[in-house]
Amino acid sequence: MNNIFTNAMARNTIYGSVLVILLFFVLTFGTVRTLPERVHHENITPQVVLGKAVWEQNHCVGCHTLLGEGSYYAPELGNVYQRIKHQTNETHAGPFIKAWIEIMPTDAPMRRQMPNFNLSKTELNALLAFLKWFSEINAANWPPNIEG
Amino acid sequence: MLYSSQAVAKPYFIAAIALFVGQILFGLIIGLQYVVGDFLFPILPFNVARMVHTHLLIVWLLLGFMGAAYFIVPEEADKELHSPKLAILLFWVFLIMVVLTLLGYLLVSYATLANLTGNRFWPTMGREYLEQPTISKLVLLIVAIGFVYNIGMTIFQGRKTVINLVLLTGLIGLAVLFLFAFYNPDNVVLGKYYRWWTIHLWFECVWLLIMAALLAFVLMKITGVARELIDKWLYVITAAVLMTGILGTGHHYYWIGTPEYWQWWGSIFSAIEPIPFFVLTVFAFTMVNIRCCEHPNKAATLWALGTAVVAFLGAGVLGFLQALAPINYYTHGTQITSAHAHLAFFGAYAMVVLTMISYAMPMLRGRAAANSHRSQVLEKWSFWLMTVSMTFIALLITTAGTLQVYWQRFVAEPLPFMAVQEKLVVFYWMREVAGLIFLIGLVVYVISFFVGGEDKGETSAGVN
Amino acid sequence: MDQVVQKPAEIPGYTLAITAESLYLLNLLAIPGLAFLILLWLFFKYENSSPLLGACHLRQTFSASIWAGVLLLLVNGVIFAVGGYQTPYTWVIAVLYFTICHTTLVLLGLLGLAKAIAGQSFHYPLIGPTC
Ligand code: HEM
Ligand code: HEM
Ligand SMILES: [Fe+2]
Numbered sequence: 001m002n003n004i005f006t007n008a009m010a011r012n013t014i015y016g017s018v019l020v021i022l023l024f025f026v027l028t029f030g031t032v033r034t035l036p037e038r039v040h041h042e043n044i045t046p047q048v049v050l051g052k053a054v055w056e057q058n059h060c061v062g063c064h065t066l067l068g069e070g071s072y073y074a075p076e077l078g079n080v081y082q083r084i085k086h087q088t089n090e091t092h093a094g095p096f097i098k099a100w101i102e103i104m105p106t107d108a109p110m111r112r113q114m115p116n117f118n119l120s121k122t123e124l125n126a127l128l129a130f131l132k133w134f135s136e137i138n139a140a141n142w143p144p145n146i147e148g
Numbered sequence: 149m150l151y152s153s154q155a156v157a158k159p160y161f162i163a164a165i166a167l168f169v170g171q172i173l174f175g176l177i178i179g180l181q182y183v184v185g186d187f188l189f190p191i192l193p194f195n196v197a198r199m200v201h202t203h204l205l206i207v208w209l210l211l212g213f214m215g216a217a218y219f220i221v222p223e224e225a226d227k228e229l230h231s232p233k234l235a236i237l238l239f240w241v242f243l244i245m246v247v248l249t250l251l252g253y254l255l256v257s258y259a260t261l262a263n264l265t266g267n268r269f270w271p272t273m274g275r276e277y278l279e280q281p282t283i284s285k286l287v288l289l290i291v292a293i294g295f296v297y298n299i300g301m302t303i304f305q306g307r308k309t310v311i312n313l314v315l316l317t318g319l320i321g322l323a324v325l326f327l328f329a330f331y332n333p334d335n336v337v338l339g340k341y342y343r344w345w346t347i348h349l350w351f352e353c354v355w356l357l358i359m360a361a362l363l364a365f366v367l368m369k370i371t372g373v374a375r376e377l378i379d380k381w382l383y384v385i386t387a388a389v390l391m392t393g394i395l396g397t398g399h400h401y402y403w404i405g406t407p408e409y410w411q412w413w414g415s416i417f418s419a420i421e422p423i424p425f426f427v428l429t430v431f432a433f434t435m436v437n438i439r440c441c442e443h444p445n446k447a448a449t450l451w452a453l454g455t456a457v458v459a460f461l462g463a464g465v466l467g468f469l470q471a472l473a474p475i476n477y478y479t480h481g482t483q484i485t486s487a488h489a490h491l492a493f494f495g496a497y498a499m500v501v502l503t504m505i506s507y508a509m510p511m512l513r514g515r516a517a518a519n520s521h522r523s524q525v526l527e528k529w530s531f532w533l534m535t536v537s538m539t540f541i542a543l544l545i546t547t548a549g550t551l552q553v554y555w556q557r558f559v560a561e562p563l564p565f566m567a568v569q570e571k572l573v574v575f576y577w578m579r580e581v582a583g584l585i586f587l588i589g590l591v592v593y594v595i596s597f598f599v600g601g602e603d604k605g606e607t608s609a610g611v612n
Numbered sequence: 613m614d615q616v617v618q619k620p621a622e623i624p625g626y627t628l629a630i631t632a633e634s635l636y637l638l639n640l641l642a643i644p645g646l647a648f649l650i651l652l653w654l655f656f657k658y659e660n661s662s663p664l665l666g667a668c669h670l671r672q673t674f675s676a677s678i679w680a681g682v683l684l685l686l687v688n689g690v691i692f693a694v695g696g697y698q699t700p701y702t703w704v705i706a707v708l709y710f711t712i713c714h715t716t717l718v719l720l721g722l723l724g725l726a727k728a729i730a731g732q733s734f735h736y737p738l739i740g741p742t743c
Contacts, residue, residue: 062195
């Protein structure tokens with residue numbers, strides 16, 4: 001065994017990773033090219049960008065997931081706009097989400113709590129625009145159902 | 149210990165253990181908040197405590213890696229560290245950054261912290277694992293660069309062993325890949341895409357190289373097996389890690405808005421991602437099987453073997469369990485993910501740092517090659533308490549996750565998230581109990597440092 | 613380190629031992645069935661005619677492979693036959709059982725392989741014959 005598989009040969013196996021890295025770059029190139037279409041880049045308005053900042057600066061991802069990434073303490077928010085729309089209707093979904101965020105926390109004993117972030121009207125509208133834009137991303141049919 | 153400059157590792161190890169204790173305390177808090185939802189609310193909301201839990205995890209592991217490198221590199225390079233002063237300076241810079249960041253998390257709201265640290269000028273905050281204010285990230289980057297410089301110069305001027313080179317590759321990769329943490333485009337999906345170049349490529353590529361090098365070093369020292377043989381295994385592990393782990397990143401690109409072809413590439417490469425963990429396990433046990441001598445530090449041997457096995461369980465098994473696209477479609481972002489994250493992190497990284505500490509600390513404290521028998525007995529107890537309880541945590545959370553997937557995603561009439569969580573309370577309570585046992589194990593571990601008695605053995609075994 | 617230890621690779625039956633353990637693992641991980649058939653063939657061909665080390669690993673892995681089949685396929689079949697596909701608890705038990713059982717078997721195989729590479733014999737606890 002030792003003579004068949006020498007240290008030099010063992011070392012040379014590492015060069016195989018060059019191929020892998022090249023392939024990774026090719027696939028990345030393909031991804032970056034198709035993303036604008038998949039995320040509807042034209043819909044990323046300044047309001048959506050502001051909404052993203054509100055999202056990040058209030059650390060929503062510390063309790064929620066966004067397309068499955070984040071924390072598993074509270075509901076998925078990538079499709080929350082669709083979910084609320086499903087529960088209410090097109091005209092009520094937006095106001096419902098904003099009202100929800102404003103009336104937090106529930107203060108229901110023992111129940112998991114979401115803090116109140118004291119967001120301004122502009123910030124709330126931006127957050128909503130962000131969530132709405134996000135819910136239209138083509139995520140390969142994920143989540144499996146409306147509950148996230 | 150062959151070189152006096154290796155002593156700079158000591159403060160790193162001590163700080164690492166202290167922060168580890170903090171991490172577990174916050175883990176228990178969020179574990180309780182899972183079932184008692186208003187516990188400590190609104191003083192310490194879940195997101196803040198969770199952020200402290202993962203932040204402490206990352207930084208104590210980084211401290212452990214840095215300490216380990218400062219211990220190993222001079223010995224392997226056969227010369228004193230390039231600059232011990234720089235190492236100590238960077239230690240304090242890093243620690244102060246960590247503590248200030250923690251205070252920022254705990255004392256003001258996250259939005260205030262973002263505001264105070266000028267996040268609007270260069271927004272990098274608010275993403276998982278990358279919650280640190282931009283300034284903290286910059287300090288971390290500077291420390292990483294200074295550290296790699298120090299280590300690199302030592303290796304450059306000294307003996308270039310395979311262990312040193314693999315370690316250095318991993319450390320350079322760590323610093324370079326961290327650059328992606330500073331990129332946060334308006335297109336959230338693109339941001340998610342590159343976030344994994346830091347997170348996944350850290351955990352499943354460059355950190356693994358670091359881990360393999362640390363393990364190889366400790367195994368070589370405690371088994372006395374010839375260096376050439378260790379090198380050969382290390383080459384194979386390195387190749388396996390790079391060839392599987394890099395494209396394995398694809399398993400995070402299934403459902404975040406990236407093209408469907410990732411479902412193929414991610415699944416294929418994830419399917420072979422357990423290979424490095426197989427090799428690592430066989431490596432560790434083979435080396436112990438063919439050892440030439442009996443090293444007195446039995447605890448370090450136990451940690452080393454344990455690292456290989458638990459890393460295999462957590463990463464190789466629980467990672468693979470959810471890595472194929474058709475399965476991940478249902479399990480993505482559930483408790484099953486959490487179970488894998490816990491066991492993999494504990495097995496691969498927490499345990500390898502503890503292995504290194506176990507091996508190096510007796511010498512750093514001026515003892516002989518190993519602690520006294522009594523101290524080692526305690527250390528072994530802590531090993532079993534922590535390892536077994538963490539395995540139980542993983543199993544309990546996997547169970548909770550399977551049920552969560554079933555009710556929330558699999559059945560024809562799925563239940564809402566919160567309704568499902570209420571059904572899983574019993575598993576979360578049991579996780580909390582297992583977590584308490586973990587804490588006991590950790591306390592026993594800390595106590596083992598304060599147990600005296602007769603030291604054991606010569607300072608160096610083997611001939612490498 | 614000038615001890616007079618025999619190099620593992622020079623022990624008779626070394627390659628056969630490693631082959632047997634590898635096939636056991638391949639049967640569990642990559643090519644179930646096929647790897648077992650090869651192991652079966654090796655077993656009948658070499659079991660009585662090979663050096664101690666090889667024969668031991670061969671017997672161990674052969675027996676352990678059969679047990680693995682029983683434990684994984686049969687028991688899981690029974691779990692679903694009794695529980696049905698419709699209740700979540702069947703899935704929980706099946707997933708947990710399969711993961712734990714399969715992982716344990718693989719882990720034993722890794723230990724066996726590490727022994728084989730070291731030129732030592734290995735006994736699968738409970739599911740391996742004595743040898
Ligand atoms: C011992 C008691 C522990 C408890 C009770 C605990 C509990 C938790 C909880 C509740 C979460 C949040 C999950 C969520 O997002 O909803 C979490 C996250 C996490 N913990 Fe722990 N933890 C413990 C120990 C550890 C240890 C020892 C490690 C690693 C060495 C660790 C690593 C992590 C990681 C990496 C995450 C992020 C998980 C993810 O994003 O999937 N934890 N922990
Ligand atoms: C030491 C090695 C590893 C560590 C420390 C690790 C850690 C983690 C962590 C922390 C996450 C959660 C990420 C998040 O918060 O979203 C994760 C997710 C994941 N890991 Fe690993 N991992 C390791 C190895 C592996 C391996 C070898 C595989 C595959 C064979 C794997 C497959 C996955 C998959 C598929 C996910 C995504 C789960 C989801 O869809 O939510 N991991 N890993
Ligand atoms: Fe990954």
